[in-house]
Amino acid sequence: MLSGEIGTAMQINSMKWHKNAATLSDAQCEGFSIYLGLCADDQLSNSSYDGNYIAGTKTLVYSTDPLFVNQADEWAEIILDEPYWYNGTDNLIIEIQWDNATHDNSYYNHEWLAGDNRCIFTQSSTDILSYNMLPHMILAGSLSLENSTFAGIKVELGR
Numbered sequence: 001m002l003s004g005e006i007g008t009a010m011q012i013n014s015m016k017w018h019k020n021a022a023t024l025s026d027a028q029c030e031g032f033s034i035y036l037g038l039c040a041d042d043q044l045s046n047s048s049y050d051g052n053y054i055a056g057t058k059t060l061v062y063s064t065d066p067l068f069v070n071q072a073d074e075w076a077e078i079i080l081d082e083p084y085w086y087n088g089t090d091n092l093i094i095e096i097q098w099d100n101a102t103h104d105n106s107y108y109n110h111e112w113l114a115g116d117n118r119c120i121f122t123q124s125s126t127d128i129l130s131y132n133m134l135p136h137m138i139l140a141g142s143l144s145l146e147n148s149t150f151a152g153i154k155v156e157l158g159r
Helices: none
Strands: 010-018 027-039 059-064 067-069 075-086 091-099 111-113 119-121 129-131 133-135 137-143 153-157
Touching: 027 075, 075 137
Parallel strands: none
Antiparallel strands: 010 075, 010 137, 027 059, 027 067, 027 091, 059 075, 111 133, 119 129, 137 153
């Protein structure tokens, strides 16, 4: 996500994805992990995943085996194992990994047209492919606020 889309420094405590009506059953994702980190570029390279991160910023924030996602929830939420401090300056990488060996793990999300090379993925091969859509999601946490202000924040991307 581009820094301008998030708009501020914040501590990210949880993430939510907006379910699409095409999701007909619960999803079970084996070996599920979420990494967050910083990226200097506005577009991702599909030559390697780790090459997109600013060195030393890739951080494991959530891991479970398996992840169960209830299709009845319109906004499926994952509370991070480790909150992540986003600096508000660099772009944010959200890397999601899971195995797709034995269970149905289809969970469709509403998406928005984000532009070229904003999403990269690997599916059924070792090739890294580009996709121009990003899921509707909410990053929930707390802002970097001045002493005279207080609040919680939900940043909704891709309305």
